[in-house]
Amino acid sequence: MATNLGKRKRHSKEATKNEPGSDSDGSSVPEIDAQEIFRRHFETQFKPLPVVIKVSAVEEDVVDEESGDDSEWDGISEAAEDSVEVVEHSDAQSRMAAMSKEELKAFMGSKPPKSLSTVSLIRDKAGATIEDDDVSEAANLKKDLALQRLLSESHLLESASNPTIVGKNRHKATDLRMQTLGSKTSIFKQEKMPISHRKGIIAKQSDKEEKRRREARENGIILEKAKMKSRASDGKRDRGVGAPAVGKFSGGTLKLSKKDIFDIEGPKRSASDRDVDAPFPFNVKDLLVIADSEIPTDARDMSHYLGKLTPHKNIIKIRVDDIFETPIYNNKRLIYEGDVSKYFLCLGGTGHECGEDVKPMGWEELKEAYKAEDPTIKQLEHM
Amino acid sequence: MATPTPEFLRFTTHKSITQRLVLSTLTGRPIHISQIRSSSPTHPGLAPHEVSFLRLLDSITNGSSLQISYTGTTLTYIPGLITGGVTSGDVVKCSLPETCRRGVSWFLLPLCMLAPFSKSPVNVRFEGDGVITSATETGDVSVDTVRTAVLPLYESFGILGAKMELRVLQRSCAGPGGKGGGGIVELRFGSQVRLPKTLHMNRSPGRVRRIRGVAYCTGVSASNNARMIHTARGLLNPLVGDVHVAAQYDQAPLVSSGDKADPGKKKRAGVGFGLSLVGESSVDGVLYSADVAAPSTGGVTPEDIGKMCALQLLESISEGGCITRVGAGTVLTLMAMGSEDVGRVRLGRDVVGTEDVIQLGRDLKRFGASSWGMRDAEDDDTSDIIVSVKGIGVGNVGRKIA
Numbered sequence: 001m002a003t004n005l006g007k008r009k010r011h012s013k014e015a016t017k018n019e020p021g022s023d024s025d026g027s028s029v030p031e032i033d034a035q036e037i038f039r040r041h042f043e044t045q046f047k048p049l050p051v052v053i054k055v056s057a058v059e060e061d062v063v064d065e066e067s068g069d070d071s072e073w074d075g076i077s078e079a080a081e082d083s084v085e086v087v088e089h090s091d092a093q094s095r096m097a098a099m100s101k102e103e104l105k106a107f108m109g110s111k112p113p114k115s116l117s118t119v120s121l122i123r124d125k126a127g128a129t130i131e132d133d134d135v136s137e138a139a140n141l142k143k144d145l146a147l148q149r150l151l152s153e154s155h156l157l158e159s160a161s162n163p164t165i166v167g168k169n170r171h172k173a174t175d176l177r178m179q180t181l182g183s184k185t186s187i188f189k190q191e192k193m194p195i196s197h198r199k200g201i202i203a204k205q206s207d208k209e210e211k212r213r214r215e216a217r218e219n220g221i222i223l224e225k226a227k228m229k230s231r232a233s234d235g236k237r238d239r240g241v242g243a244p245a246v247g248k249f250s251g252g253t254l255k256l257s258k259k260d261i262f263d264i265e266g267p268k269r270s271a272s273d274r275d276v277d278a279p280f281p282f283n284v285k286d287l288l289v290i291a292d293s294e295i296p297t298d299a300r301d302m303s304h305y306l307g308k309l310t311p312h313k314n315i316i317k318i319r320v321d322d323i324f325e326t327p328i329y330n331n332k333r334l335i336y337e338g339d340v341s342k343y344f345l346c347l348g349g350t351g352h353e354c355g356e357d358v359k360p361m362g363w364e365e366l367k368e369a370y371k372a373e374d375p376t377i378k379q380l381e382h383m
Numbered sequence: 384m385a386t387p388t389p390e391f392l393r394f395t396t397h398k399s400i401t402q403r404l405v406l407s408t409l410t411g412r413p414i415h416i417s418q419i420r421s422s423s424p425t426h427p428g429l430a431p432h433e434v435s436f437l438r439l440l441d442s443i444t445n446g447s448s449l450q451i452s453y454t455g456t457t458l459t460y461i462p463g464l465i466t467g468g469v470t471s472g473d474v475v476k477c478s479l480p481e482t483c484r485r486g487v488s489w490f491l492l493p494l495c496m497l498a499p500f501s502k503s504p505v506n507v508r509f510e511g512d513g514v515i516t517s518a519t520e521t522g523d524v525s526v527d528t529v530r531t532a533v534l535p536l537y538e539s540f541g542i543l544g545a546k547m548e549l550r551v552l553q554r555s556c557a558g559p560g561g562k563g564g565g566g567i568v569e570l571r572f573g574s575q576v577r578l579p580k581t582l583h584m585n586r587s588p589g590r591v592r593r594i595r596g597v598a599y600c601t602g603v604s605a606s607n608n609a610r611m612i613h614t615a616r617g618l619l620n621p622l623v624g625d626v627h628v629a630a631q632y633d634q635a636p637l638v639s640s641g642d643k644a645d646p647g648k649k650k651r652a653g654v655g656f657g658l659s660l661v662g663e664s665s666v667d668g669v670l671y672s673a674d675v676a677a678p679s680t681g682g683v684t685p686e687d688i689g690k691m692c693a694l695q696l697l698e699s700i701s702e703g704g705c706i707t708r709v710g711a712g713t714v715l716t717l718m719a720m721g722s723e724d725v726g727r728v729r730l731g732r733d734v735v736g737t738e739d740v741i742q743l744g745r746d747l748k749r750f751g752a753s754s755w756g757m758r759d760a761e762d763d764d765t766s767d768i769i770v771s772v773k774g775i776g777v778g779n780v781g782r783k784i785a
Contacts, residue, residue: 107597112531112537
């Protein structure tokens with residue numbers, strides 16, 4: 001009804017505007033506005049404007065209906081008096097505001113809803129809610145964690161294509177967190193690929209690095225030290241905790257390769273091998289027994305003996321005493337003449353207690369060994 | 384009962400029959416109701432829903448006796464103890480016949496009044512071909528309104544809301560001709576008290592700060608929900624910013640087709656849609672509700688329903704007071720049955736002036752409760768009335784003995 005009133009008002013107004021001739025009071029001349037003058041001028045020179053004619057035709061109908069009522073506003077029409085004017089207070093709000101998940105759950109559950117419940121909620125990523133004014137320790141910790149994560153992962157948000165922590169960025173954030181927790185590899189590392197691809201990737205990487213270093217060197221820039229090649233490639237693989245240290249465990253059986261067995265047993269030795277391969281590098285005759293009085297004050301000064309005792313070159317003489325730090329022979333010192341790196345031999349002495357592994361007749365054998373001019377290997381072993 | 388010849392309270396007509404039966408059960412006074420639709424030539428006597436309610440009363444009480452005359456126009460009821468009626472199984476099953484025209488809330492509201500005074504938890508499941516969960520043309524509210532606007536009122540009486548549950552297992556609107564539905568509703572009322580506290584809601588009801596609601600569609604296009612919500616929000620949003628309405632869509636329930644040749648045959652019944660709105664005030668416990676469902680004859684647009692419901696809510700708010708028409712009976716009865724203490728509740732003048740509330744006041748007086756005191760609220764310029772109700776300390780008889 002309101003629209004009807006408005007329409008009629010406009011029509012009557014335009015009617016007075018467009019048809020000044022039909023007005024009774026004759027005061028039409030000052031009502032002609034500038035546009036009207038232009039229109040008339042145009043129509044005298046050219047043909048009449050079609051649009052205006054159409055409008056005026058419609059308006060004539062309206063004016064006929066209203067029987068020449070030309071006042072500006074004549075109040076509410078009679079038709080409106082016996083019908084209720086309806087005013088709709090509706091606005092075009094198309095957005096369907098849904099309840100939050102927990103609110104919906106609380107409201108639509110079988111229990112009567114709490115009348116005054118939720119306040120503002122901060123939602124962390126797991127979907128759990130943190131109440132804003134909760135001052136408990138747990139809530140503080142939660143907020144602290146959220147802040148730490150924001151600080152450490154905020155660089156992910158800088159990317160223009162995806163400025164949120166969803167999608168690819170979420171995986172990146174997970175990767176970062178995994179690595180701070182001690183993950184050795186990134187979750188983005190591709191485990192399986194054709195060997196040619198991997199080779200290509202590695203070659204490209206090393207190529208790049210090499211080029212960078214070369215250019216830096218040429219330009220006189222000092223770079224960081226080159227990273228040492230990891231030792232993982234030495235064939236020692238990480239066996240994990242509690243796994244057997246040798247062999248290959250599969251199907252409930254520990255399989256040892258020949259190499260493993262060889263490594264465990266060590267090189268085989270037989271007595272004959274020893275005679276051939278490992279002779280004593282020196283003769284006992286080369287050992288010189290000297291008295292204490294002959295030892296110079298500076299015991300380490302071996303040069304004193306050098307010219308006197310050594311028939312061979314490159315022989316280092318060391319007082320055995322100096323090595324063992326205990327007098328082996330009461331007044332005499334043993335001088336060992338030979339390659340230091342090979343063997344030391346105890347050649348006897350009084351007060352020498354027999355070893356624990358001496359057999360019942362061991363002592364006699366030991367004495368024999370000491371007395372022997374040229375002890376055999378067996379005797380030497382006893383000593 | 385204690386007295387060998389019980390003195391019957393005599394009432395006439397079927398009006399507020401549930402209210403009288405509940406008061407009789409709570410106070411232990413036997414009643415005699417006569418002239419139940421005695422002038423009706425076609426349907427004299429008790430209606431199907433009234434018979435179902437009497438059956439329900441019989442099943443949740445122990446020792447009650449019912450006598451219905453041959454024509455059904457006269458009823459004698461001697462109440463027993465409210466036990467909750469769990470002898471075997473989990474729930475008491477109450478089957479409503481297909482001819483039932485009242486919504487299930489007609490049963491739920493009086494049942495909830497009895498439940499706090501029961502000896503053991505009251506678990507009742509309404510099922511059968513006559514359960515209408517939506518609002519009805521006969522003036523019953525929907526189960527959503529019962530759950531969201533009436534059950535929270537029990538909190539202020541010291542009856543825990545956490546132990547109440549109203550599960551709507553199957554929704555249904557009124558079937559053809561406003562009869563029958565096919566819904567399933569389960570009430571679990573596990574909060575029993577010795578004596579409910581009284582209520583002091585004589586302050587200003589505050590201002591409505593948020594509106595919640597449920598739009599339900601049963602067996603019709605779910606887009607009706609959005610249309611109802613949209614229109615209701617269009618009206619309410621300029622007044623309150625916080626308006627959220629949940630949408631609930633369900634299939635229509637299957638009921639037996641009533642075909643004699645094929646008794647196993649089923650048909651869909653209880654098709655329709657409706658909207659329930661609840662306005663929460665800034666004062667704790669003040670709830671305004673509105674409930675409109677499409678009539679079973681159809682022919683209304685969801686926009687109309689949404690608009691009518693929003694306007695009904697506004698009307699309910701404009702009536703003022705802390706309790707609306709829907710909750711007034713519950714609150715006043717609980718106050719009267721509660722501790723021997725004067726409680727005050729502020730009601731809108733139009734709420735006090737309804738037939739139900741006036742009838743309740745008269746009935747309470749006949750059952751031995753003291754009269755209400757009424758005075759105008761003077762702290763502001765509303766025309767609200769403060770009703771003072773003195774409890775008679777009936778409390779939970781079953782708990783007193785046990």
